[in-house]
Amino acid sequence: MPLQIQKSAWAEDLDDFRELARTFCQKELVPHQEHWSARKQVDRELWSKAGEVGLLTLSVPEEYGGGGGTFAHEAVLYEEQARAGDSAWGVSVHNGIVAPYLLQYASEEKKREWLPKFASGELIGAIAMTEPGAGSDLQGIKTRAVRDGDFYVINGAKTFVTNGGLADLVVVAVKTDPDAGAKGVSLIAVETSTPGFRRGRLLDKIGLTGQDTAELFFDDVRVPAANLLGTEGQGFVQLMQQLPQERLIIAVGAVAGMETVVDQTIAYTKARTAFGKPVFAFQNTKFTLAEAATEAAVARAFLDQCVERHLRGELDVPGAAMVKLWTTERVNKVVDDCLQLFGGYGYMTEYPVARAWADVRISRILGGTSEIMKEIISRTL
Missing domain, CATH: 1.10.540.10 (Acyl-CoA dehydrogenase/oxidase, N-terminal domain)
Structure with a gap:
């Protein structure tokens, strides 16, 4: 099956x-x-x-x-x-x-x-957190929003923004109080038709090549104060509240991708012959795929448990970090092992396994790197 x-x-x-x-x-x-x-x-x-x-x-x-x-x-x-x-x-x-x-x-x-x-679909959404000089450390962002009457004036730059090239509304992490650390971070929704907003280039990436990933710039962008999400200074807390779902989403894609590549590799090795017999008939192939199938099954069981917890409102920050860490590390190993079984064809972009290999690498970085996930988990030990 x-x-x-x-x-x-x-x-x-x-x-x-x-x-x-x-x-x-x-x-x-x-x-x-x-x-x-x-x-x-x-x-x-x-x-x-x-x-x-x-x-x-x-x-x-x-x-x-x-x-x-x-x-x-x-x-x-x-x-x-x-x-x-x-x-x-x-x-x-x-x-x-x-x-x-x-x-x-x-x-x-x-x-x-x-x-x-x-x-x-009239409005396309994006969220802009990462900056050229601030990635996992969201407290270190430099984009400023200064209150001016009924408006905020935003200045700064963001990068690695998914949907950035087409987005009509961008949730932007800004500093409303640069001296307050995490308590100085706020979230403001910016409509991209606002004067002073401009898009940079669509970024070249080794994977996710069709994904709209852009640089965004804010030059004296005047945004109505009503676009503030929640209250000033609550942005970091809001980000922490929502990141578990973001990390769970990454895990969902990792597990589905893992299962799909294993299926494709089983089909390919049973159809491809070498030395007069199917590639699947070689012990190394069978053992590699046995391990890959087991990795996928274990990841699926853990993911399903976390999805069920999330649906009950019980998935906490460490739990989301664990499922994100485990599934993204596993998918990278499984896809790499499967690519090897395709031989030279595995390196050709016309084969889905090649594209998957390049695409999944970012999963260990986006939504918080594997190292950050380990740091989050270790705080609860």
Whole structure:
């Protein structure tokens, strides 16, 4: 039985939705990979199509135009995206990261203004935390927001912003009090049509080549004070509250990607022959795949446990760090081992395993590096 059709308890009632997500990913994502890779971003029309079939803001309440579902719906979509071999569409950032920030911290007026447009694809969301000189250490950001009457004036630069090239609304981590450390960090939503906002280049990456990843610049950008999410100085706390879901999303993609590559490698080694017999018949191949299948099964069990905890509101920061650390380290090992079994073809980008190998490497860095995950976990020991 292929690993990818194992059923998770948290998704037992989502078969119809999974079929919708799978059909959409196969039809709208698979055929366009080379095109998106060449232009370094997806077509904007993809977002509109996703909105039309109801794949955006899945866990946002219906009163704000969302799907009224749970994180389980989000996870199913991210799994099907991974199984389609797509890493270009930044839907997990839009759905699973930015929309929750707006839902949890924006004013009622702003939620009703922005979230229905997120659901339709009219607005594309991004979050800008990392700066050229500040990555995992969010307290070290330099982007400033100075209150001026009913506005904030923002100056600074951000980098590695997923959806940055197309985004219409960016949640920006800023310093409202540069002398207060973590307590001086705030989150402000910036509409990209605001004067003074400009986009830099779309970044060249060794993997995720079709994903829209950009530099953003803020030059005296005047943003209404009403765009502040929550209250001043609460940004760091808000980030810490939302990061567990972000890390869980990364883990979902890692496990689905792992299962998919194992399935592909089993199929390839059974079809490919060497020295007069299938590559799968060699003991090294069977043992390597036995280990890979076991790694995937263990990662799946841990992931499912964490998803269930998250759905109950019980997944804490250390738990999210553990599942992110374990699954991303495992997927890198498994994909590398599987690529080896493809021989020279594994290094050709026309083969999905080659693209997966390049794509998964970032998983040990984004959302907090493996080293940061270990630091978080060690604090609870």
